[in-house]
Structure formats: C-alpha cells, structure tokens
Amino acid sequence: MLTVLKRHNCLASQWNHAADNIGGAWAWHRWELLEARSNWARTSDLSFAIADQQDNSKLLALIPLVAVLPKRAQHFLGPHLESTGGPAIDSKLPRRTQDKVRALIAQEIEQLAQREAARRVDLSCPPLAPDLVLASHPLPNPLCHFGYSDASTQSWLLNLADMGENEIWSNLEHRCRKQINKAKRNQLSADLITPDHSLLDTYYALHLETCRRNSIPRHPIGYFESIFNDVAEAGLSKSCIIKRGSTILAIHNFLVYKNKALYWTTAGSNDALKLCANDFGIWHAITEFTKHSVDHLECGEAFPGPRQDKLKGLNDFKKSFGGTLYPYFRGQKIYRPITEAIMEIARNLRQGGTKK
Structure with a gap:
C-alpha cells in the first residue's frame, strides 16, 4: 500500500538513502539542501515522500516542496508552491506502480495547494539528475505526467x-x-x-x-x-x-x-x-x-x-x-489566474521602472 510521508516524519538517513539511489534525484532532494532552503525568507517546508507500507516503508519517491509568501505588502495575495528538483520517482519500479505513485503525488500537491490557498505551483527537474543527463534518447518533459503546463528553459x-x-x-x-x-x-x-x-x-x-x-x-x-x-x-x-x-x-x-x-x-x-x-x-x-x-x-x-x-x-x-x-524541464499549474495576472503586471511595471 502506498502512503504519503511528510519529510519531518522520515529519518534523515532514510530520506538520503532514497535520494542516493533514485536516478531522477539530485542534490536538491537531499535532506541537507531542504533544511538550507527552509532558511529562506517567507518560506515554509512542505516536502514529502511516497512510501510502500508493504516493504518496510521504503521510500519510492521524493518531492521537495516549499510554500513561498510574497513580500509583506502582498502577503494577503497568498503563496506560491515551488519544487526545485521536482518529483523524483524510482525508475526501476514497474510502470503500473510508477503511475500509482504519480497519481498520489499529484493528489497530495493538489491538496497542499488548496490548503495553502496557493496562487500557482512551479516544478522543475534537475538537469544533472542521472536519469536525465545520461539518457540515451530524447526525453519529454517528465512533468507532463502530472498535467502541468510546460515552462521549460535550458541550461549550460x-x-x-x-x-x-x-x-x-x-x-x-x-x-x-x-x-x-x-x-x-x-x-x-x-x-x-x-x-x-x-x-x-x-x-x-x-x-x-x-x-x-x-x-x-x-x-x-x-x-x-x-x-x-x-x-x-x-x-x-x-x-x-x-x-x-x-x-x-x-x-x-x-x-x-x-x-x-x-x-x-x-x-x-x-x-x-x-x-x-x-x-x-x-x-x-x-x-x-x-x-x-x-x-x-x-x-x-x-x-x-x-x-x-x-x-x-x-x-x-x-x-x-x-x-x-x-x-531544463519545468512545469507550472496556475490556481488563481486573476491574482497571478495582477502580480505579473506589477512585476513588469517594477522592472520597467528599474530599467528607466
């Protein structure tokens, strides 16, 4: 049976063992980096894992996730959720099990977004993850499996x-x-x-x-x-x-x-x-x-x-x-389009003023 485990309900050694062995995981999935990220201003950690209760709660997937509030004057607009690293799923799992893991991840992120009244969710996949950088054939954006709009870029x-x-x-x-x-x-x-x-x-x-x-x-x-x-x-x-x-x-x-x-x-x-x-x-x-x-x-x-x-x-x-x-694969899902549009206009106005 698959279940969701909040990061702080896991042992650091258990979490890091999964990061070390999952090919889609990179440094952003390690416990130490998630602890460091939680020190950023206006940031709270929401990271979680998917565990197999029938296999001694083995961690099958890691999802680094934080909620980030805008600056103080805009706190009332609510946070966005951000995952640097994105969902890392054990690629050695049977395809059917991977699909079940993805469905549970999507469900949990959806519930967290609703609970936090998030404006949007941003996910990204690390270019240096072995499953990506060492791939022998062209790959689609892994986030397409979660129904996110493609927001990919590129890296040197x-x-x-x-x-x-x-x-x-x-x-x-x-x-x-x-x-x-x-x-x-x-x-x-x-x-x-x-x-x-x-x-x-x-x-x-x-x-x-x-x-x-x-x-x-x-x-x-x-x-x-x-x-x-x-x-x-x-x-x-x-x-x-x-x-x-x-x-x-x-x-x-x-x-x-x-x-x-x-x-x-x-x-x-x-x-x-x-x-x-x-x-x-x-x-x-x-x-x-x-x-x-x-x-x-x-x-x-x-x-x-x-x-x-x-x-x-x-x-x-x-x-x-x-x-x-x-x-550099990225994906985005917008939950509050009007609020996001207002914030985007404000960002463009600030940038335009700075350039002048």
Whole structure:
C-alpha cells in the first residue's frame, strides 16, 4: 500500500538513502539542501515522500516542496508552491506502480495547494539528475505526467568526462581565455576546498557587497550557515577561493553530487571584477573537478537569443566555459489566474521602472 510521508516524519538517513539511489534525484532532494532552503525568507517546508507500507516503508519517491509568501505588502495575495528538483520517482519500479505513485503525488500537491490557498505551483527537474543527463534518447518533459503546463528553459552543461587540461583550455571561448590570462598577470591564485564554518563570515561579507552592487535582496545568514555546516559536512559542496596575496576577492560555491557539479552561489568584491577573478576561479574549479571524477558541470540557466540586457552578459559568461545547451524541464499549474495576472503586471511595471 502506498502512503504519503511528510519529510519531518522520515529519518534523515532514510530520506538520503532514497535520494542516493533514485536516478531522477539530485542534490536538491537531499535532506541537507531542504533544511538550507527552509532558511529562506517567507518560506515554509512542505516536502514529502511516497512510501510502500508493504516493504518496510521504503521510500519510492521524493518531492521537495516549499510554500513561498510574497513580500509583506502582498502577503494577503497568498503563496506560491515551488519544487526545485521536482518529483523524483524510482525508475526501476514497474510502470503500473510508477503511475500509482504519480497519481498520489499529484493528489497530495493538489491538496497542499488548496490548503495553502496557493496562487500557482512551479516544478522543475534537475538537469544533472542521472536519469536525465545520461539518457540515451530524447526525453519529454517528465512533468507532463502530472498535467502541468510546460515552462521549460535550458541550461549550460559542460561534459568533463575524459577531458584533460589542454582540452579544457581549448574549449574555452576566446573572451574567457583572455580574462584568465589577465588574472594570471594580476597574480591571482585559486584553491578548491571543502568549506567549513570558518569561511562563513568572509563569504557573507562578500555576499552583502555583491547584493549592494547588483541591487538584489540578500539571503539570511542562516542559509549560508547551513551551506557551510550541514551541506559541506555531508560532502555535497566545494568552494573555490580566489585571492590576490592574502586578500580574498571572491568565493564560488559548487554543489557536488553523484559525480556532477553545479556552479551554485558566488560572492565577490568590486576588485574581483576588475582583476578577472570570476573566470579564473571557475576555470580552476573545472580543472580540479576533472581530477576527481566529476563528469558534468552545470554553469546555470541559459538565456540565448538576441538581447541587450543583464541576462545577455550573464548568459555569455556561462557560455564562455565551453558548455552545451541541455533541457531544463519545468512545469507550472496556475490556481488563481486573476491574482497571478495582477502580480505579473506589477512585476513588469517594477522592472520597467528599474530599467528607466
């Protein structure tokens, strides 16, 4: 008999064992990442699993899920539900059992959306999940099984399997090689380490500087405490520290799981930009990953096509490391279309005002 288990009614070891063994799961499904995500502002955890009561409550599927309230002035509009990672179902199950698991997941999300008076539900599938990135044939959006509208995008992925340093270098775009050579002339150094709590204060100071420079909201320090404690202690992250002499210019954090890495969070000083620390740090991390059996690096969501805004610069930066576009499957279901339309108009007005 299949049943729904709330995450906090599971053992962390039981949950992580399922994440380690389900091919559609990646780091976002791990207990430590869900604990870190719950530290975000206006966020509450709703994650759950599907268990088989006839098989010692073995977990057959994991669903990371949070409810996120809008900013305080808009609290009355209600939250949206968000699943970074999406439903991860054991692909070794018989097809009929998989269908039953999907039906139970859809039912539970529907009930949670109604209970929370959610405006919409957003689901996404991790491009680095082995069932997706290692697939031998084209795949449809896995979220089509749940009746969600397709909202997919794409991500830059770099296949590192069997690549040496010379091949990595030649694979970089000219702009990137030029930046790295400038960084070398500026006498920068980089070191890829397993982070710990001693890095927290330095990273957070750089994070605040980055947020001020880019006019973006800061994350609470508790989020990074989770990253530098529980996530790092579980062996799920690496940090690349870029210095000039004894001065730390930038820190790049990477999620590392199932021999695959994601360029995750970054923070740097104004001098880091002037001295080309970011390109230099990622290039160093790539060369180190190839020495430690990491076979793919995801540089992040891609924004290809003709555009002349900040996203073009971000896309060109990610692209310059030699990656290829991979599908980043997403799905969406809107429960309160009028409220969502009003919020979308408000977002567009704010963005238009910012550009002016």
